[in-house]
Amino acid sequence: MSERLKRMMGHKEVSVGAMLLGIMLISWLFNPTFLSFENLMDVIKSNAVLGTCAMGMLLIIITGGIDVSIGSQLALVTVLTGQIMNRTGFDNIVLIYLLGIAIGGAVGLLNGLMVSRLGLPPIIATLGMASVIDGFLRYYTNGTWINQLPQRIIDFGLTKFFSFRNLNGSEIGIPVQFLLFALAMLTTWFLIKRTMLGRSIMAMGSNPVSAQRIGLNNRRLTTFAYAFSGMMAGFAAMTYTSIMKSVDPNAFIGYEMNVIGAVVLGGALLTGGSGSVLGTFLGVMLFAFISNGLTLARISTYWQSIIVGGIILLAVSFDMVKLRREERRQTKVDIDMTAQGRGVA
Amino acid sequence: MAQSGAFLRLENVSKTFPGVNALSGVGFDVRRGEVHALIGENGAGKSTLIKVLTGVYQPDPGAIIEIEGKRVENLTALDAMRRGIIAIYQDFSLFPTLTVKENIAFSEQIERHNHLVDWRGMEKTARKALESLGVSIDLRARANTLSTARQQLVAIARALVYDAKLLVMDEPTSALSSGEVDMLFKIVRSLRDRGMAIIFISHKLDELFSIADRMTVLRDGRLIGTAPTAEMDRKKLISMMVGREISDERMRGKGAGDVVLEVKNISKHGNYQNVSFQLRKGEVLGITGLVGAGRTETVLSLFGMNPPDSGEICLEGKKVMPRSPAEAKKLGIAFVPESRQTEGLVLQQDAEGNLTLPVLKDFAGRSGMIDFKKRRQRAQELIQKLNVRPAYPGMQALKFSGGNQQKIVVAKWLATNPKILIVDEPTNGIDVGAKAEIHRLLRDLADSGIAVIMVSSELPEIFSISDRILVMRRGRITGEFDGATATQEMLMEKAVLA
Secondary structure, eight states: OHHHHHHHHHSHHHHHHHHHHHHHHHHHHHOGGGGSHHHHHHHHHHTHHHHHHHHHHHHHHHTTOOOTTHHHHHHHHHHHHHHHHHHHOOOOHHHHHHHHHHHHHHHHHHHHHHHHTSOOOHHHHHHHHHHHHHHHHHHHHTTOOBOOOOHHHHHHHHOEEEEEEOTTSOEEEEEHHHHHHHHHHHHHHHHHHHBHHHHHHHHHHHOHHHHHHTTOOHHHHHHHHHHHHHHHHHHHHHHHHHHHSSBOTTTTTTHHHHHHHHHHHTTOOTTSSOOOHHHHHHHHHHHHHHHHHHHHTTOOHHHHHHHHHHHHHHHHHHHHHHHHHHHHHHHHHHHHHHHHHHHHO | OOOOSEEEEEEEEEEEETTEEEEEEEEEEEETTOEEEEEOOTTSSHHHHHHHHTTSSOOOTTOEEEETTEEOSSOOHHHHHHTTEEEEOTTTTOOTTSBHHHHHHHHHHHHTTOSBOOHHHHHHHHHHHHHHHTOOOOTTSBGGGSOHHHHHHHHHHHHHHTTOSEEEEESTTTTOOHHHHHHHHHHHHHHHHTTOEEEEEOSOHHHHHHHOSEEEEEETTEEEEEEEGGGOOHHHHHHHHHOOOOOSOOOOOSOOOSEEEEEEEEEETTTEEEEEEEEETTOEEEEEEOTTSSHHHHHHHHTTSSOOSEEEEEETTEEEOOOSHHHHHHHTEEEEOSOIIIIIOOTTSBHHHHHHGGGGGGGBOTTSOBOHHHHHHHHHHHHHHHTOSSOOTTSBGGGSOHHHHHHHHHHHHHTTOOSEEEEESTTTTOOHHHHHHHHHHHHHHHHTTOEEEEEOSOHHHHHHHOSEEEEEETTEEEEEEETTTOOHHHHHHHHHTO
């Protein structure tokens, strides 16, 4: 039993969850409306995009890689699909979602091929990709918003389930974005936990040499991870449009930091081979509640960026210090063992 | 011994790398149900042989490999694994962040070409494998949270899942305590009794005598002999291991002067214990022993990189205790590391930059700017003194040959005018001609009044220039010999047995 408890405490999810509860408690003390159903649903809805992207990023970080073009992918998908809907009036929700996923997936696939086939360092490959996309979008859109979107997509974005009216007469329910986010999580969870593909990616991230030795195709696994992340970004982009009811080509500048930050807060190690959907969800919520709490406490957005950045740096440093201490402890044990061997012999 | 008959037979196996015959004409067989020890000094060809029989290297044409009596051509690594030849390397090749369960049973899932993970099946397989080893390890623990001994057990269990018929264990006891070694041996014996063939590589002769059924000795890439353990004794084994010809004459110095350095009873937990010796002006002191005997750890402590827990170091009669390489340098101690490429040189810089790096301050004027003319001059002097070829101060360090790179590293430290020069495996990876030149150089430096400490595993090298020889084993000095009269057998006995 104690071993089990120890193992549980060792899990990242427990410490992230505890931190989350702490933040929620503090926010609630500052402003009791924080814990209202309405506010909670609002927070989840406005972070569904972040959360969906984080699921894709999680897979990339498990391979030991990174994708800094996530923000550009979102912008590209929102602009292209927005243009199509705006110009042609095309309003089939399912097809427009599939189109978004396909565009994102194509960009992700390119990223993956650059990393796995050409052997480019992930940060360089995706940085280049981001620059290419950003330049294209600036040329193509001139920074103008797309406002006239089909009514159906706007209605879709406002859909709520199990809704009722509260005393003030406003409608409360579970927003559709929450379900879309849940679907992204469920897919990613199934991939990582239940499929050989996901487990193989996890194994490769943990020890690429051994993975190759037992016959895994590291290149294909890496390519898949980036493509999957691109598809998630495409999916998230559509969710974004459904929330905002318009498209702003500059909405995602610097967004990759939020996504990577949320995944890292959720306990995934940048060295690869670890990370979970639950942890990443908690990381996203932690990220969301910190921002939300700061907003409710009326702290300016500039300060929010500084505080959130600081928390991410702290979390990563904490991991690194812990890792280094563990390593040191392990070598010490090894040396002690040899020393004992010497003593007896 | 349940079954007999050779599981694997090799004949006429050679492996040539550019400039090196790693193996020449080796024949070797492993039987079902035996523990077969593979013995030899560093560089004798053991690891090359293992890589050939696990399919990592392809042998030169003409080699015969037979598995279970059938001849096999072009054995690949995956092939070898599927035929049940599994090697457990010193790093165990585990997936550190995955669970014990997955580490043991994941490969089975891959072989089945499943699309979905069969967690229950994995758990069952993993549990069965651990049970058949008679050990219990939490299946859900992550591998990197286990002790070394337990990680090794996980690696063995994984081999069982592969249906291993031949298990190769490379230095399996090097990180284990004696209790853990006993447990490992129990497991190895039970695997043997179930008919598994086991190749056991170790430097620890006492262990080999207790576990091995037969022994094969390699030396310089050649087979020296295979014999049942019962027909062997330590003396015989040692003479088989060392019998190398020493053709080089022993270079003798002009005689040693005053004591420069006195090391009194220094110890560092887990590194070395009660080490004492003296070093005189003008002598070369050779320190030898097996890898892991604590030689490098000991000399590093003189250079301030691995300070001892207790004991004294006296330099010219004064007590000192360098705490960093910078302090050691100030005291007049220089150190040429074993891996000159990673630790000794800035490869991208030119020879001049490397040569003058430790003394860069000398060329700086009052303004802190470097006087490049003066620097170039000094570099040229050093290049001439050590006969570095080609004599281009402006050439990148990485473009010089191994021997000349080593000369640059030595020259770099000579620029600091050291009293003591420590060299660690000075001719590692250097071709024969350049070796002799490095030896001549070290001898000359000693004759010019510098006290030289040379750490080396190569006995011929030790003999060629040492005035005195220290042998270390398991962190202690086990013998001291006069360089003129010592024999290989005397040294090897102290290195492996004492």
